[in-house]
Amino acid sequence: MEIRYATHPTEVKQYDTERLRKEFLMEGLFVPGQLKLVYSHVDRIITGGVIPTNEPILLDADKKEMGSAFFLERREIGIINIGPKGTVTVDGTDYELETKDCLYVGKGSKEVIFKSADSSQPAKFYLSSTPAHKTYPTVKAALSDAQPNHLGSISQSNERTIYKFIHNEGIQSCQLVMGMTLLEPGNMWNTMPCHTHNRRMETYLYFDMPEDGVVFHLMGEPTETRHLVVRNEQAIISPSWSIHSGVGTNNYTFIWAMAGENQEFSDMDMVDMKDLK
Template identity: 50%
Template structure:
């Protein structure tokens, strides 16, 4: 498990490229036959990349519960999963779930004995986010067709995109975790511009559908002190509440966004005037 510590915006503006990448980017979240875990002190979010084959991967074998001070990982946490690969199975103590591509799964506080397995000849690409939880809500499978769909942007502004909201108050109740996937239309390369911050929530971006010969320029930092990180396929960027989080690709791409913090109001954003960003 990699531990990521929180960062001060005053210090962050002095980081060079290598330090920015070390502090905010996870380059290898998916490794065959492994569960990679990133624990961040930014609102105590946990990101996991699950790459299971037809051999079962048990979450208990890859997480040291002492690191969380509990007897099991979800004793005081909730977990969201989005399937970025082929058909996969998630097993819990009480129930088993089959996830097709781009299906999502919410596991409520208290779920135990979580296992993952591929149902094809390819390794899974199950991306997971976990947040502290104070209440148990029912676990639920959310099919791609059941997500709330929002279309934003325009081809004129190179930001036409479709947002699929999975873990969202209009779809199901959670303690604080929100998750969804945004897909940019062909010819569009910008997400979330004009940029924004939200002091009340952190956000994590997991970029995918980035072709091998393409990259995304992820912009971060205070609005008056922006920086960028080059991101490739299935790489994760953690965004503190004081930082903008916006991307521009060399071609269209997709990303999973996840948020946790003070509220679950999707449009609670502090937009930055285009004349003020630097």
């Protein structure tokens, strides 16, 4: 498990590109036959990816870093499959996940196992896990089950649909809020006009991008912005004080996950475009 520490916005102003990427960009999450995890001290969120090939893969705890007997002893987790069909087995119960299906697993589940329906076309499971104080039931949701929110316009290059999976009015959780945003063809901007929410941090996973496609992810304080070049199936850690927006070379999809003080999706501090620098 890779460890990332929290950063102060004043310090981040001095970072060059290499340091920004080291602190906030998560590369190499999806390796065939492996489970890859990144533990961030920003609200103690764990982000990960797993591609089961010939053998199933167990979601195992890093006992030294987590101080727990098993991964979900004091945690909850959201899982979204971004690849071909696969199965997540939770304490002996199988949940079959098609592409873009979501599974929430609550605190206390002892054994979580990932496997692919076809090892030659393996599933790709994306994981977001946060500390939990209460057990909520394990729930599966297809994209068609998620609450959609249509935003933007083609004239502003930001026509998109936000699908909410884990939130106050959907799958219940302790603090994890998670969903997916799909941009329509011909649209490249996400989360613009931008915002911050000092009560919650956020992670973004960008995918459904061509090999030569990139997203220029904008981050930093509204008056001190920076950018990171993000490629397919790479993820970003966004601290609560940072904007989180971007523009791609073509349309794409991204998964967002939040952790922090509340679960109010609409709790945002909007940034006026004239104030961006």
